[in-house]
Amino acid sequence: MAEYERSQHDVLIVGAGGAGLRAAIAAADAKVSVGLVCKSLLGKAHTVMAEGGIAAALANVDDRDNWRVHFADTMRGGQYLNNWRMAELHAKEAPDRVKELEAWGALFDRTADGRILQRNFGGHKYPRLAHVGDRTGLEMIRTLQDHAIHLGIDVFMECTVIALLKDGDRVAGALSYERDRGRFRLHTAKAVVLATGGIGKAFKITSNSWEYTGDGLALAYDAGAELIDMEFVQFHPTGMIWPPSVRGILVTEGVRGEGGILLNREGRRFMFDDIPENYRNQTADNEEEGWRYTQGDKSARRPPELLTRDHVARCIVREVREGRGSPHGGVFLDIAWIKRRLPNAAEHIKKKLPSMYHQFKELADIDITEQPMEVGPTTHYMMGGIRVDGDTQMSTVLGLFAAGEVAAGLHGANRLGGNSLSDLLVFGKRAGDYAAKFASTAAAPRLDPTAVDTAARQALEPFAASASGNGAISPFQIQHELQASMQDLVGIVRNEADMTRALGTLSQLNAQAAHVAVSGNREFNPGWHTALDIRHQLIVAEAVTRSAIERKESRGAQFREDFPEKGADYGRFNIVVRKGASGAMELSRRPIPPLPPELAQVIEEMK
Numbered sequence: 158m159a160e161y162e163r164s165q166h167d168v169l170i171v172g173a174g175g176a177g178l179r180a181a182i183a184a185a186d187a188k189v190s191v192g193l194v195c196k197s198l199l200g201k202a203h204t205v206m207a208e209g210g211i212a213a214a215l216a217n218v219d220d221r222d223n224w225r226v227h228f229a230d231t232m233r234g235g236q237y238l239n240n241w242r243m244a245e246l247h248a249k250e251a252p253d254r255v256k257e258l259e260a261w262g263a264l265f266d267r268t269a270d271g272r273i274l275q276r277n278f279g280g281h282k283y284p285r286l287a288h289v290g291d292r293t294g295l296e297m298i299r300t301l302q303d304h305a306i307h308l309g310i311d312v313f314m315e316c317t318v319i320a321l322l323k324d325g326d327r328v329a330g331a332l333s334y335e336r337d338r339g340r341f342r343l344h345t346a347k348a349v350v351l352a353t354g355g356i357g358k359a360f361k362i363t364s365n366s367w368e369y370t371g372d373g374l375a376l377a378y379d380a381g382a383e384l385i386d387m388e389f390v391q392f393h394p395t396g397m398i399w400p401p402s403v404r405g406i407l408v409t410e411g412v413r414g415e416g417g418i419l420l421n422r423e424g425r426r427f428m429f430d431d432i433p434e435n436y437r438n439q440t441a442d443n444e445e446e447g448w449r450y451t452q453g454d455k456s457a458r459r460p461p462e463l464l465t466r467d468h469v470a471r472c473i474v475r476e477v478r479e480g481r482g483s484p485h486g487g488v489f490l491d492i493a494w495i496k497r498r499l500p501n502a503a504e505h506i507k508k509k510l511p512s513m514y515h516q517f518k519e520l521a522d523i524d525i526t527e528q529p530m531e532v533g534p535t536t537h538y539m540m541g542g543i544r545v546d547g548d549t550q551m552s553t554v555l556g557l558f559a560a561g562e563v564a565a566g567l568h569g570a571n572r573l574g575g576n577s578l579s580d581l582l583v584f585g586k587r588a589g590d591y592a593a594k595f596a597s598t599a600a601a602p603r604l605d606p607t608a609v610d611t612a613a614r615q616a617l618e619p620f621a622a623s624a625s626g627n628g629a630i631s632p633f634q635i636q637h638e639l640q641a642s643m644q645d646l647v648g649i650v651r652n653e654a655d656m657t658r659a660l661g662t663l664s665q666l667n668a669q670a671a672h673v674a675v676s677g678n679r680e681f682n683p684g685w686h687t688a689l690d691i692r693h694q695l696i697v698a699e700a701v702t703r704s705a706i707e708r709k710e711s712r713g714a715q716f717r718e719d720f721p722e723k724g725a726d727y728g729r730f731n732i733v734v735r736k737g738a739s740g741a742m743e744l745s746r747r748p749i750p751p752l753p754p755e756l757a758q759v760i761e762e763m764k
């Protein structure tokens with residue numbers, strides 16, 4: 158084996174967002190040695206961008222809330238494709254995880270009597286999101302990081318994992334490269350936790366940061382793990398759309414939670430036009446009732462702007478397609494209108510939504526206390542991901558765990574806002590606990606030197622392609638074409654013909670990727686980094702497209718204009734993607750186990 162920088166740990170955690178940090182804390186608490194690798198600087202993970210809050214049935218603002226309501230809301234939002242065990246654990250454990258965060262120093266907004274304040278969010282029956290203005294992710298990362306750094310965890314920053322290594326059927330470690338110096342690092346570990354986040358950069362318009370290239374999903378897939386629910390990509394209804402340079406940046410659902418309304422170019426509040434049958438009982442049927450709900454009136458039902466994200470996004474697309482959109486191809490989101498209801502509205506908006514106020518003022522020259530915002534859907538979140546055991550978070554590969562956005566199951570066909578940050582805390586902890594448990598009884602793994610050298614050699618191929626100059630192609634061009642194709646052909650409204658074309662494009666891009674070329678040297682070389690990222694993006698894009706073709710129905714985040722209704726049978730299985738023996742992608746259907754009677758009863762009671 159060639160010479161590499163080396164490290165050895167019981168548990169290696171890949172990713173330092175909310176899930177990775179929480180897993181690291183849990184594993185370190187179990188007194189095993191922990192290594193934590195992250196692509197960017199510690200504290201810079203995508204979690205830091207989270208705005209609206211953490212969903213947990215603390216019942217601080219509405220005492221009717223409890224885990225059963227949260228569980229039923231999550232299952233309904235996911236259209237019952239969820240892993241019900243995860244939904245149960247999540248609803249039961251989220252309150253303790255939030256209180257623990259508070260005990261570690263997180264400064265949440267407060268109720269008048271000093272408890273953690275909770276706000277309304279789409280799909281949640283009661284005000285449930287613990288928050289810090291609209292900067293909740295920042296507080297969460299700060300708190301977790303402050304707590305973690307005292308636990309003796311070895312941190313490898315600006316270090317990207319490019320391959321998982323195995324010893325027979327079990328995971329044995331990972332190979333990474335240091336982004337600044339370009340050197341390889343070999344990590345040996347008895348257990349590995351993937352916490353690498355989502356895939357947003359597979360699309361052109363996204364709220365996600367540069368790191369979201371789906372690395373964890375592709376690494377797990379290559380290592381033999383199963384992925385599920387890959388067709389379910391969440392398009393958040395409200396991203397900025399103007400000016401073009403800021404297109405896709407998120408406008409938090411908190412705006413609607415605080416009373417913001419959606420209007421078309423005719424000034425009509427179009428969300429009242431289409432309320433899904435399964436939410437009719439819980440949704441206000443007039444504007445007055447909707448406003449009272451946002452102000453805490455327990456007898457009122459929520460306004461239709463707070464329906465689930467999949468539905469709101471589709472209503473916006475409908476308005477735009479039918480010619481009632483805003484000048485730049487979206488609709489209007491208006492919070493300034495609350496001036497008609499609240500005497501101190503401008504101050505109230507600035508206090509509740511400080512980031513949104515600054516974001517629009519600085520990026521779009523819009524004062525949201527005076528003017529409406531122009532918004533449209535943006536690729537936001539990946540419901541699909543690595544299939545894990547609900548209790549332990551172990552994937553289908555021995556010793557390989559996953560938590561956070563990279564894992565699948567909790568959210569089914571559609572995630573409710575706020576349920577990601579709670580997911581990170583609940584299942585980050587579980588992944589860390591069980592990875593540590595696994596590592597304490599596992600023997601030290603053996604690394605296969607040939608596999609290590611092969612992974613390193615393949616990573617350097619783009620430099621060789623550049624030297625040969627033979628039909629070489631730029632990684633940026635491939636990435637750009639991949640994003641455009643996914644946006645146009647596998648986006649918010651899908652059909653078989655478009656998606657088949659997308660598969661054709663992906664196949665061409667795969668062929669081109671074999672000749673991708675980069676110049677320069679290995680020290681901080683963005684071309685080389687992108688050449689390695691697109692390998693992951695191509696796997697993820699193909700899995701999304703194939704799964705979306707396979708699901709011949711519309712459900713949750715997947716809308717097929719050629720199959721606009723739900724298919725009865727499609728509610729009974731998840732679509733599984735795995736790498737076949739030939740190296741080709743294989744799909745299968747995995748039946749969803751029946752709900753235990755006590756959980757079925759909870760859902761029935763909450764209807």
Ligand SMILES: Cc1cc2nc3c(=O)[nH]c(=O)nc-3n(C[C@H](O)[C@H](O)[C@H](O)COP(=O)(O)OP(=O)(O)OC[C@H]3O[C@@H](n4cnc5c(N)ncnc54)[C@H](O)[C@@H]3O)c2cc1C
Pocket residue numbers: 171172173174175176177194195196197201202203204205206207208209210211212293294316317318319352353354355364365366368372373407537538560561562563574575576577578579581
């Ligand atoms: C603008 C915005 C606002 C949001 N607001 C909310 C909200 O209010 N409430 C809510 O519940 N959810 C919200 N979400 C969603 C939520 O923030 C994310 O789903 C969540 O933060 C993901 O956390 P994570 O720990 O899984 O991954 P991340 O926080 O993205 O962390 C991923 C980590 O993996 C590392 N990594 C990735 N690939 C590699 C690799 N190959 N090698 C090494 N390291 C790697 C990265 O460097 C990073 O450290 C929001 C999302 C966005 C974009």
